[in-house]
Amino acid sequence: MTIESVPGALTHHAISTYTGSANPSAFLALNEGNSNFTAPGVEGVIVYRRSGRCLVQFGGPFAPAEDYSRLLAAFTGYARRKRLRLVSVQLQHADAVRYAAEGFTVNQIGASYAxxxxxxxxxxxxxxxxxxxxxxxxxxxxxxxxxxxxxxxxxxxxxxxxxxxxxxxxxxxxxxxxxxxxxxxxxxxxxxxxxxxxxxxxxxxxxxxxxxxxxxxxxxxxxxxxxxxxxxxxxxxxxxxxxxxxxxxxxxxGFTPFTGLGREYEVPGHSPAFRWLVGKLWERGEAVYPARSQLAYKEKWAPDTVFPEYIAFRGRASLRSLTHVFRAANAL
Structure with a gap:
């Protein structure tokens, strides 16, 4: 089932307890305007926003290891029944590997810095x-x-x-x-x-x-x-x-799209065409997202740890689905 409401205690418990808490931006799951997805008999929560005919998931499932795949499968099934596209953003590397194994097309979309x-x-x-x-x-x-x-x-x-x-x-x-x-x-x-x-x-x-x-x-x-x-x-x-x-x-x-890109970070089955697109967005995409100015500020502090972050598409990588990510972020 889904809970179309402002996230609260359930989401905070999940991000602070389960595997998804490895995501340094996990607390943003509590933002107003987000929705929760839960499934009967399955621990954890998936956080998302709807943009047109697309569900934009934030992070991976915030769930215990034994329920991670079950919750993701339930959410994927929900999107399929509703005939909605599904794209997941700000996945961590461990998430990316699991999503690829579940048949998603997964590409690096940027990086976070610490x-x-x-x-x-x-x-x-x-x-x-x-x-x-x-x-x-x-x-x-x-x-x-x-x-x-x-x-x-x-x-x-x-x-x-x-x-x-x-x-x-x-x-x-x-x-x-x-x-x-x-x-x-x-x-x-x-x-x-x-x-x-x-x-x-x-x-x-x-x-x-x-x-x-x-x-x-x-x-x-x-x-x-x-x-x-x-x-x-x-x-x-x-x-x-x-x-x-x-x-x-x-x-x-935190996360900055289009930055910190490296071929060594890509997972099996990624889209070379989408990788090319992300590189072009770094070069010319400031009107879509202020990636260069964000990165310039972060680099002033000489971050010594960089985490690759990923985007996952149910099916083929799609510019249309990427557009929905930035619509959900109010960038378009």
């Missing part, structure tokens, strides 16, 4: 430009602190509107594959806000990451277009020091 905070420091020549940018923001009067849940809601909604307006007339706020305010996961996130003269100049929201690289996911950031340079960098630097003081090992920067 920094090991053990021993991390901004000292050294590689971070000179980053340190200068952070210093410049602080000299402008920027003050960064962690905020309580709900403390800045009204001011941050206004900041969001200014940020979006600064992106241009036709800009859309991305959804689904990025974090959000509020919703079922609100109380689990952490929010760091930078202010100048008591007014928010920017913020970063962090979501919990479970599994063997547990820590925090840098999942949503905004800054005021007329604010000083270096706001996001100063906020993230402050958060890193807080996390290190708490003994947190990993800071994840």
């Amino acid at each position: 920094v090991d905070l053990a021993g991390f420091s901004l000292r050294g020549s590689r971070f000179v430009r980053l340190r200068n940018k952070i210093s410049r923001a602080r000299r402008s009067g920027l003050v960064v602190r962690e905020a309580a849940a709900g403390e800045w809601d009204g001011a941050l909604r206004e900041l969001d509107a200014c940020w979006l307006a600064g992106k241009g007339k036709h800009a859309r706020p991305l959804e689904f594959l990025v974090g959000q305010h509020g919703g079922a996961g609100h109380r689990h996130r952490r929010l760091f806000v930078g202010t100048v003269d008591g007014r928010p100049a920017g913020y970063i929201s962090y979501s919990p990451v479970y599994g063997n690289r547990s820590g925090w996911l840098h999942d949503l950031s905004r800054r005021r277009p007329d604010g000083p340079p270096g706001v996001a960098e100063a906020i993230n630097s402050h958060a890193i020091e807080v996390f290190r003081g708490e003994g947190v090992r990993w800071l994840h920067f």
Whole structure:
């Protein structure tokens, strides 16, 4: 059966407990606008959005190992009965291997990035430009602190509107594959806000990451277009020091489509034509998804771990189904 509702306790239990928690972006399953799929007698949940005649699944099944394939088969059967296309995005490598074995066409679609905070420091020549940018923001009067849940809601909604307006007339706020305010996961996130003269100049929201690289996911950031340079960098630097003081090992920067591509990451049965398309989207796809600017920000922090991420099609790889992924993410 399906549950057409805002995910809550069921989804949080699944992402924090089962094999899908190896996905560093798993917490995004709690985003408002997502739907849950469950099956009688089977543990776990599948998270998805519908886009036209397509179901866009987020991550693999968040389920115990013994129920993983059963839940996936139930979801595949549901899509078939409804005569809907099925595409799954942000699969991890272990998911990709299993989906390929189940007859899906699976290709690398991008990568996610992480920094090991053990021993991390901004000292050294590689971070000179980053340190200068952070210093410049602080000299402008920027003050960064962690905020309580709900403390800045009204001011941050206004900041969001200014940020979006600064992106241009036709800009859309991305959804689904990025974090959000509020919703079922609100109380689990952490929010760091930078202010100048008591007014928010920017913020970063962090979501919990479970599994063997547990820590925090840098999942949503905004800054005021007329604010000083270096706001996001100063906020993230402050958060890193807080996390290190708490003994947190990993800071994840999340998924960026079309990046980190490597032939060695592809799984048997992948589509060479789709691989070519993803390469072209890296070269020319900024209008579809801001992959280059996202990667440039992440690389400032010298991530030392890169995870390939995958897309799986039930049947042949399809540009049409890929389009539905970006429609679900509000990028089209």
